[in-house]
């Protein structure tokens with residue numbers, strides 16, 4: 001053994017051409033995201049006078065919170081000039097039922113497909129897999145007709161419904177793959193002990209799902225909050241989410257464009273998913289890494 | 296505690312037939328061990344009884360109930376799994392209680408049963424722990440406790456000890472035996488370990504390739520193997536099986552081996568008499584040999600053979616003797632073995648009544 005260590009000394013680590021290229025690429029990629037973000041943040045704290053001078057990258061000469069206040073309380077979306085507030089609350093009201101409905105639907109389907117003897121489970125999975133790749137635009141019109149027929153078009157219910165339908169294939173596959181790692185003997189034991197689909201789900205399976213629930217929660221909160229198309233298509237006049245308000249605010253331009261207010265509004269809209277990342281981020285990484293279920 | 300019977304059980308997985316017309320019945324209070332090599336269908340048979348798999352055809356009876364179509368939880372069974380299959384997010388107590396809460400027992404009754412099981416299996420100090428905080432032996436005891444609290448008529452075990460180390464395995468084996476002696480449930484126990492089978496069973500069913508090769512008490516299976524497979528599978532060290540030719544001479548029936556040695560079979564009780572010239576296999580247990588007899592023993596066959604090798608196996612030793620182009624393994628006292636060197640000649644005698652003769656082609660006992 002000692003000979004071996006002498007014969008094969010460890011190669012000293014040197015930064016070579018290839019790793020320099022990688023570093024350069026990563027730095028550029030980081031700048032690509034960071035520079036616009038920097039501009040966004042500094043602009044939102046500037047006064048319009050300074051913005052008109054140009055010099056995008058300079059720091060604010062006088063820091064002001066006025067654009068933020070204005071965006072939240074007074075900015076106009078269409079004819080309604082009560083700021084982003086209304087949109088924020090709409091988004092919250094959309095988020096909660098959409099989140100619950102989409103996760104509830106797919107977690108139970110995934111559980112059934114992974115652990116119970118479901119007829120046609122194979123073809124059904126394949127179908128789900130295909131559905132996960134269908135672009136939303138293709139089924140948008142049928143979905144509009146469907147929600148009109150159901151009498152829910154233009155309501156929060158319609159938005160929650162569409163979010164659940166669209167998220168179901170991919171979320172079901174995620175849950176099903178996670179549950180497939182549960183040892184078959186565990187579910188056999190539970191079947192002999194109780195035999196009840198729901199009891200086993202609630203008492204045994206759900207408590208084992210913490211990691212994957214966090215992952216799915218973050219995915220869904222981000223995608224529902226950031227959604228624009230479903231909100232603008234299926235929401236009624238009073239139920240437009242924050243993203244729609246933001247878009248109206250930015251695009252409707254009478255007089256000068258208030259860049260600072262627009263930037264503040266954009267940041268306000270982006271904050272909630274960021275908060276979720278910071279709060280749940282630690283668990284998110286654990287959840288991705290923890291794949292299998294240990295017992 | 297009821298009897299259990301399998302009647303004409305067929306089980307197919309797609310095109311593969313695992314069990315083909317299997318019949319087996321155990322009496323109430325029996326400890327049945329299904330013994331066989333890996334992949335012979337033991338787990339499949341147990342899962343059919345538990346209702347975790349559906350039979351392709353056939354009938355399963357528990358007592359006088361036909362349970363073939365019943366759901367697992369309605370069959371009044373409890374099962375202990377090889378991997379223990381404890382609920383990882385529940386405490387030991389939660390694991391014990393889960394099966395009871397589904398049964399809608401009165402609270403007092405449930406408490407009393409959980410306490411009974413925890414005392415019986417010395418789980419009381421562990422009740423608040425999660426399975427991940429337990430050792431292998433403790434997990435095994437929880438798994439057994441979880442089965443016992445249900446007061447099921449029939450207890451099923453699927454290789455429950457195979458994940459434990461040798462010492463724990465011996466301990467747990469004794470605990471399971473004690474449990475059976477105190478509670479007297481009907482047990483169906485699957486294993487591929489013949490020592491477990493011999494020590495625990497009141498009845499053994501030896502399986503191979505989905506067929507029951509022999510069903511009987513441990514003694515019957517050990518001393519009177521019905522097939523060549525059982526003879527070679529049961530026993531450690533294994534039975535010596537030497538091929539020879541059946542001959543009938545003036546002196547009566549006998550067997551002649553490749554080196555022309557002859558053993559007289561007059562004293563052997565034949566189940567069915569082979570014909571002159573049939574190929575047969577002669578089975579001799581290594582521990583039935585008698586060493587260095589002072590004089591010829593009645594009813595014994597004498598061998599005078601050369602030692603090939605001496606092997607110490609712990610409390611015993613094994614001497615291999617060159618015989619008829621083959622090896623004959625003979626158990627010996629360590630003291631006797633210590634005096635033996637390869638190349639020595641030794642005298643051993645084998646009781647004719649304890650020979651096992653098999654039809655070499657069909658594999659059946661003669």
Ligand SMILES: Nc1ncnc2c1ncn2[C@@H]1O[C@H](COP(=O)(O)OP(=O)(O)O)[C@@H](O)[C@H]1O
Nearest residue numbers: 308311313331332333334335336337338339340
């Ligand atoms: N779900 C299944 N699908 C297909 N074949 C199976 C299945 N379960 C078991 N088998 C086959 O049945 C045979 C018996 O398996 P099993 O009962 O697990 O054996 P044992 O428990 O005796 O080791 C094996 O050959 C195995 O490949």
Ligand SMILES: [Mg+2]
Nearest residue numbers: 337338339454
């Ligand atoms: Mg098995």
